[in-house]
Amino acid sequence: AKEKTLDGKAIEDCFDQAFFESNFWVMWSTMFAFQTWHSAIELARYLKRFIHLFPGFARMEGVLRTRFNQYDSLIAPILAWLSDQGVKLEPGTAVVDASFTGTGSALSLSELVLDRDGTKTTLPVSGADQVFLTLGSMTANTSEGSNQAPPPGPETDSAWTLWKNIAAKAPVFGRPDVFCGDTERSRWESFTVTLKTPAFVEHMEQFSGNRTGTGGLVTIADSRWMLSFVIFHQPHFRDQADGTSVFWGYGLRGDRDGDFVKKPMADCSGGEILEELAGHLRLGTQVDDMFRNAVVRPCMMPLITSQFMPRRAGDRPGVVPDGARNFACLGQYCEQPHDVVFTVEYSVRSAMEAVHELAGGRPPPPVRRTDRNPLVIANAIRTILAG
Structure with missing residues (x-):
């Protein structure tokens, strides 16, 4: 189906009940954390993106893992490398808003509003600066329990404040409430x-x-x-x-x-x-x-599957929104054709594309379209018909 025909639809709008009682749905939904009310567009992308893995899915073949947990294997080495390059990291500081100059066809970010441990300050952005904004967070407002107690209720402050504030100023930033507005269905x-x-x-x-x-x-x-x-x-x-x-x-x-x-x-x-x-x-x-x-x-x-919520065209901004002169958007909530959210690759690709568009250099590799390979399709059909 063309994505435009699935605009705003949930998975349950596209299948009858027998599909949701199948072994395939049990495997697929638990492997990727899909719910019946999640985005039909995203399910279609997932099916196309991973169709080459169909023959081995029942045994989880093709699923790659890091040697240690993802923090120790990916985040800690990157943080160490950035520190060695002189990058200044500010824990306890949140970017909560931004100011812009110009019009929608030529929009420049001129100032960032910071919250440093409860104190608001501003950071001017010069004409030579480039700003990369991470929008939203699927792990925002996480809470932990213990052997004796369940997790407490989530904190009210959120990593979504920045996106909500800038989206209220310019439509090119999309609609964050589509993704974070129903925690009963995203948690x-x-x-x-x-x-x-x-x-x-x-x-x-x-x-x-x-x-x-x-x-x-x-x-x-x-x-x-x-x-x-x-x-x-x-x-x-x-x-x-x-x-x-x-x-x-x-x-x-x-x-x-x-x-x-x-x-x-x-x-x-x-x-x-x-x-x-x-x-x-x-x-x-x-x-x-x-x-x-x-x-x-x-x-x-509470927001772990917020990126899966049903969406329409325009709900997610582009990596470099239309008219953006000195800023770009990163993460799970910007639009990248053909690729799928809830993967490390989606966030990495957004960053590579953002740097390429603003600073030049090598573009990210294209999304591998195995759904257009006749041999892959034949193997997938053979797997499905075999039950």
């Missing part, structure tokens, strides 16, 4: 577990047939919370203590009462989430040996 809860004994990891290796760190997401298809979890290659953190193991999971439908813990996931402590997981895995009397002294960190993310 889910994850949990990270640190184990002090290898018993559970060994049990899952035998159960799944996958050596730790080589398997994909394990989804409990009949869980009312739609629980999924994955055991990473160990150690998962560079400074992880010897003798410990870490695994991560989430509940795509944590708004419903659990099967064993009869309340929504958001109301559960970390210990209760482990109880629900153990019940589904039928661990029985082994549970004490496997989860003794485990540390659980439940994490509520």
Whole structure:
């Protein structure tokens, strides 16, 4: 379907109920965190973007992971490199607004408004400066719980303030409320577990047939919370203590009462989430040996799938908005044809394109259009027909 025919539509507007009861939907939705009310445009992009992986999807082939968690593997080295180049980083400082001069056809950013630990200051932008604005955040307003307590309610301040303020000044910045305006439909809860004994990891290796760190997401298809979890290659953190193991999971439908813990996931402590997981895995009397002294960190993310909310043309600004002279937009909420959000690549591509447009140099590589390869399409059809 052409994207313009899917404008504003949800996935549930395009399929009947049988589709949402299929094995394909269980696998696809839990792997990528799609809900039935999410964007039909984004689902179409995902299907086209990853169609070359269809033959191995049931075994999660083609899913790439970093050696350690993404912070240790990607963010920390980049921060160290930037610091070595003399880049000035200001933790505790938020850019909350900006001023512009000119008209929509020739718009220049002239001033940034900063919030430094509660104090507002301004930063003038000279004619030689170039400004790169990150719009929104899928992890904004995240809150953490513990073994004994569920995550508290989210803070009210947000990484979305900048985008909301500048969008009110110029239509080229799109409509942020489309994405952040309904947290009941953009949230889910994850949990990270640190184990002090290898018993559970060994049990899952035998159960799944996958050596730790080589398997994909394990989804409990009949869980009312739609629980999924994955055991990473160990150690998962560079400074992880010897003798410990870490695994991560989430509940795509944590708004419903659990099967064993009869309340929504958001109301559960970390210990209760482990109880629900153990019940589904039928661990029985082994549970004490496997989860003794485990540390659980439940994490509520009210905007984690905000980038998936149904959208129309113009809801997302271009990387370099029409008429922009000295600024560009980065991140998950700017428009990049054919590519898919909720990936590292989408954010990286936006930055590469922004620098290329404003400062010259090498453009980002084009999006690989495997959906136009006849052999790829034939293999995908063969996979679908085989069930």
